Amino acid sequence: MPRLLVGIALAIGLIALGPTRPAVAQERVTLNVDLTFYGDNTEFFNPWREGETLLGSEGRLFLDVDFNENVTLRSGFFGDHRFGDANLFHIVRPVLALHLQNDFTRFIIGSLESGTQQVGKGPDSLGPHGLLPPLQRETLAFTRPDEAGLQWTFDLEQFEQDTWVNWQRLNTPESRELFDAGIRGRRHVDLGLSAWLSYQFHIVHQGGQLFDAGPVGDSWAGGPGLIVDLPAGRFDRQTAEIHGVVSRDVPDRLTAEDADSGFGLFTRYAVEQKGWRAHLIAWRARDFVKIEGDKHYGSLREDGDLTGLRHYFETGLTRTYYPANEVGFEFSARLHRIDTYHDYSFRILAKVDFGFRLDRPDRP
Numbered sequence: 001m002p003r004l005l006v007g008i009a010l011a012i013g014l015i016a017l018g019p020t021r022p023a024v025a026q027e028r029v030t031l032n033v034d035l036t037f038y039g040d041n042t043e044f045f046n047p048w049r050e051g052e053t054l055l056g057s058e059g060r061l062f063l064d065v066d067f068n069e070n071v072t073l074r075s076g077f078f079g080d081h082r083f084g085d086a087n088l089f090h091i092v093r094p095v096l097a098l099h100l101q102n103d104f105t106r107f108i109i110g111s112l113e114s115g116t117q118q119v120g121k122g123p124d125s126l127g128p129h130g131l132l133p134p135l136q137r138e139t140l141a142f143t144r145p146d147e148a149g150l151q152w153t154f155d156l157e158q159f160e161q162d163t164w165v166n167w168q169r170l171n172t173p174e175s176r177e178l179f180d181a182g183i184r185g186r187r188h189v190d191l192g193l194s195a196w197l198s199y200q201f202h203i204v205h206q207g208g209q210l211f212d213a214g215p216v217g218d219s220w221a222g223g224p225g226l227i228v229d230l231p232a233g234r235f236d237r238q239t240a241e242i243h244g245v246v247s248r249d250v251p252d253r254l255t256a257e258d259a260d261s262g263f264g265l266f267t268r269y270a271v272e273q274k275g276w277r278a279h280l281i282a283w284r285a286r287d288f289v290k291i292e293g294d295k296h297y298g299s300l301r302e303d304g305d306l307t308g309l310r311h312y313f314e315t316g317l318t319r320t321y322y323p324a325n326e327v328g329f330e331f332s333a334r335l336h337r338i339d340t341y342h343d344y345s346f347r348i349l350a351k352v353d354f355g356f357r358l359d360r361p362d363r364p
Contacts, residue, residue, distance in 0.1 A: 171208025
């Protein structure tokens with residue numbers, strides 16, 4: 001409860017200061033609201049991943065102060081509420097970030113641009129940074145929706161890239177520091193069809209020099225890929241992609257013999273038509289282990305045993321609906337084949353995202 005009161009007081013103070021404090025220059029102040037409502041149910045009964053139900057809402061209320069077209073200061077608060085939780089908020093944190101940007105790139109220090117992506121992409125692409133599921137599971141957008149650290153993005157017509165470091169935990173006498181870092185990018189090429197050369201890499205590191213409170217370890221995976229826009233035909237869009245990824249999991253650098261190296265091949269086909277999206281994923285891997293990756297793609301079982309050769313297939317159907325310009329709904333259902341096991345899952349996702357400019361009086 002004290003955390004909640006502090007967060008509410010901070011938000012009220014920021015909003016109150018926005019329209020009343022005299023402008024130092026010609027800055028523009030915008031109040032933004034970004035809300036996500038989610039219900040994710042996984043009926044999994046296999047040796048690799050347990051089923052769970054995630055039901056809740058998360059949101060950010062923040063002010064953007066644009067000093068000019070290149071510099072923005074963001075401040076506010078973030079809250080995550082799990083339905084049925086005795087606490088009003090599961091997480092309450094500040095939103096603090098400085099953005100430096102131009103027409104094609106942006107650098108951020110502080111709260112990252114991550115969390116739940118916009119609706120319409122499908123559940124298989126909704127991770128915090130849109131990585132492939134073997135590298136980073138998409139449910140982290142619900143279970144770890146707030147990230148902070150450093151981020152550098154490029155957004156051009158022929159080139160896109162997102163690079164980040166997310167600091168998760170400090171090095172203390174009780175625990176090692178923990179952070180993850182990654183890069184996701186693609187470059188447009190003409191192969192007769194519109195295509196993109198893709199590359200992704202993600203690492204989770206545990207370490208720190210101040211306190212020796214556990215092993216130093218790393219878990220990483222990544223590799224190149226190709227995404228092709230197929231002729232649309234009777235549909236709005238068709239895409240096919242293939243990615244080759246290698247992995248290396250080192251739980252303790254002092255005992256390198258316990259490390260696991262692996263390789264996987266990820267393929268995905270997706271078709272879109274008038275708010276509907278269907279997808280099919282096929283995956284084959286050997287000795288693939290990656291912390292934060294979807295365990296359906298990995299060789300490490302829940303009981304700690306390793307299954308060398310893995311096969312995973314997934315198909316799903318998604319419906320996207322926009323009842324208002326600021327509101328989007330996504331409904332999806334998926335079937336999963338995990339080696340010889342068959343499971344299913346479904347999800348509902350709603351996004352509310354809007355902002356409005358706060359009028360500020362002129363300097364007297």
